[in-house]
Amino acid sequence: MQTLQFLWDGFVVAAQPATLFYCFIGVLWGTVVGILPGLGPMAGMTLLLPLTFKLDPAAAIIMLAGIFYGAMYGGSLTSILVRIPGEAASVITCIDGYEMARQGRAGPALAIAAIGSWIGGVLSVVGLMLFAPPMADAMLKVGPSAEFVLMLMALVVMSFVSSTPPLKTIAMILLGLAIATIGMDPITGFARYTYGNLRLAEGLSFVSIALGLFGVSEILLNLEDVTDIKAIRPSFRSLWPSWTDWKESTPAIGRGTLIGFIFGLVPGVSHIISTFVSYVVERKLSKHPERFGKGAIAGVAGPETANNATTGSAMIPLLVLGIPAIPATAVLLSALLIHGVQPGPQLLIDHPAVFWGLIASMVIGNVMLLVLNLPLVGIFVNILRVPYPYLAPTILLISIIGVYSVNASPLDLWLLTVCGVIGYVLRKFDFDVAPLLLAIVLGDRIEMAFRRSLTISDGSYGIFLEGPAVKVLLGGAVFFAVVLGLAHLLGFRRDSKGSENLA
């Protein structure tokens, strides 16, 4: 009953005209960045992050979250109509979605993708609403040692679920942790690697690093081959799926929701993996597996539902534990901290308007996306007609303005440039930069939890293995190991190049 009251309060926050406006801007921008090849939710959120500084925390988070789940919708559009995934979680949709479009069935593919995304998104928000409060209550009772074990486990799990070999991922995590040590020591105030520079005492700018590693490096990669994009244009009349389409899609949407929700809790690139797992599950369970790859609608419905279902569950570790499960939620974490909101179990007590407002806005935002995506598909396709020679400089211009507006420091512009080049080189040699970014975000907190635990235990390292909370966390690790093992058995493999393949 109390939950319903909180939810009602959340809807009161989310339904204010200004908040609705920011939610709309978020989902619209999210759809656009999802459509544009080379820009994903991560870059989309980072670009608008500086613009949220003048908003109240609830409106800022609602807008940024809108970009996050809006991009998932937008990504499917280009996968189906152009065979170019707008963002990584839509890669698998290219296979059957584009085949359907080639057969003149782009309309049903888009409609099922949008409806599946909507169902997955809304149900995962319900899951977030149900699971987050009890988890927050439990987390309030744990100490810094359990917090340290939890964050360390998040990084370890990430090492094994990343799309690149574990050694490369661990190297990136350690590099991120090293970067996080730059600035004032969080406990003693000792200046590390600052060399007398006051700007460096605050640490390196997260916005510059994130935009450089993801946004600029992506543009540099795309500049290697600038080609015109030709999209299939569906008519509005052809959108409605047939009875057979519904029959084949409904179970896939149900399973996709469950798979997406579970994988959203796993740190790393779980939103991408969930789509691959969903696709393999649908193919294994289908009466006609031979149709997969040739335009099977279940091959669109399952993965598209799964990638949107992760958006709700990925918020659970972020809001309840303060741990971003995927890179996009790292930007949300950064935004929360900038607005003076500390994510974690206290969030529900200290900032209920932010938490419940976000939940309510996700329900409203998903409805907005459904309404936006189906009738306006023709308009969105036109975005792809903007020539890349003009689009790339525009994105770089927005990045420059965004980065400079945070601290008004040219140092941040240098950081953007250097991180862009480093990100480009690392990605060319199959090093995933997402774990690096997550490690930067978690670095300070891991260090504080570690050092505080040792002070509490009088220097005994046994504290990291004691207590029920730690045992529960280790149980959780076993659970995820089983889930990942099952995913592996079902056919999700990594080849020697580190890219995902379907066995």
Add this chain to the structure above:
Amino acid sequence: MLSTSKKNGEIGVAIGLLAVSLFLVLTAYRMPLGNAVMPGPGVIPLAIGLCMGVTATALLISVLKRTGKSVDIVHLGSRHIFVAVLGLVWVSLLFEGLGFFFCLGVFLLALSKEFSRQGWLKPLTFAVLGVSGAYWFFVYLLDVSMPRGLL
């Protein structure tokens, strides 16, 4: 454009990480290390440096041990990429000195001219409209503070 095998690139990254780890370890010793009860600010950089050293060495060994007939060639950079990076360096160096309009206007003009390979009219129109539009949206509408420079 620079071409190299993927293996060479990975070796380069691993060596770079080894250098970073060495730097972390050496500098950590100059910071207070504290004791077991109260670890000092040097402990974490030292631990990260050691772990990174081990990981980079393992990565280096695994890459060197990898055998295979096919050699993956990775092409690094292109004329477009060089110009884009040069543009970013230009902005980093001169944004505050030249100001929003001139610095970003030249940036947009140079990049769009290079990428589109068209005459001057379209890129010039794009640069003027782009920088004016950005100024109107960010500075006038959103009140974001930007350097005036020469103006």
